Amino acid sequence: MSSATAPHRVSDAPSLVVSLENSPEAAAAARDVAGDFLKGLGPPPGRDASDAVVLIVSELVTNAVRHSRTRACTLSLAAGPGTVTVSVADASPRPPCERNPDVRGAGGGFGWPMVRRLAVSTSVETSSQGKTVSAVVAREGGPSV
Template structure:
């Protein structure tokens, strides 16, 4: 099993999200059995959404963990907020979002949100290899 962990800092959140995406691409490229291009880009999209949400709504800092299992890739993001992501109707006119969490749930085989004993939460998405 291959794993990687990246702490994403809030200094420039757009830059931080880009670093998370690049880290995910590097992790996937280094796997002994590479993913198909479409599967890899799906993992990167989920990383981007979960890290963006953690920085925006989860206290401004997060840690990204990626784990390669034989049949799946697990994307896990830890942040400081106890508030779970909400499934809501996307805002098509006001620009307040609502697209990311439903999209992650459609792309992933499973998602979970766990509250951490030390505070905050862990959001995980498992995607097919």
Template structure:
């Protein structure tokens, strides 16, 4: 826990979640909701919902396309909430045309890039990558 005196803001310690299955995606969403519930002042409910959606899409992409496992790290600062999702695949996310009829997806990466104020991809850990997203408070 960190309390900044200048802004009287409570910033929880980073939250880390590891998962390796579709079932763990729910765990990541729950951990994200618990993380936002600890922030003080409380974020706008729309921001909290958007953060849960971004996390859900990032960890789903990691499970489906990034090697089947992920590490999620959530951090907060006075002006932004940050998400980092690492997976073992070195391949960056790619845009594809959303499947409007077959239900095979294609919406996630578009949503992430639209909802986050900043998105970046860095190499590592190991041979994998980390996708970073920031949402402004």
């Protein structure tokens, strides 16, 4: 991982905040941070929940890199008794939008619907400083828990 994309730790578990430079390596760095965070929880979430959290982290950070056109984003992870909350903030006020997926593979459109299916709930908060996209994942499985 290059020094330009290395996360900067701001707080300790059960919550964690890292700043990431918006670069192609940001999603990989964020996945690593999320995996380490989840392993450090006691008890750690189930495998399905952990996979969902890492996938959501990857998607939200990738979206911030691809669509926000800003220099950095902030990943926040917070564990509650039955949930893990993933939040990604960036300086763009433009919220994610659902669009028809491009099944030919050129235009995307699969990520935001996937995040919404994997999470118990999602939210988008916008302000003059940008936006924060959050997803809450049940620690014992998918949205049906």
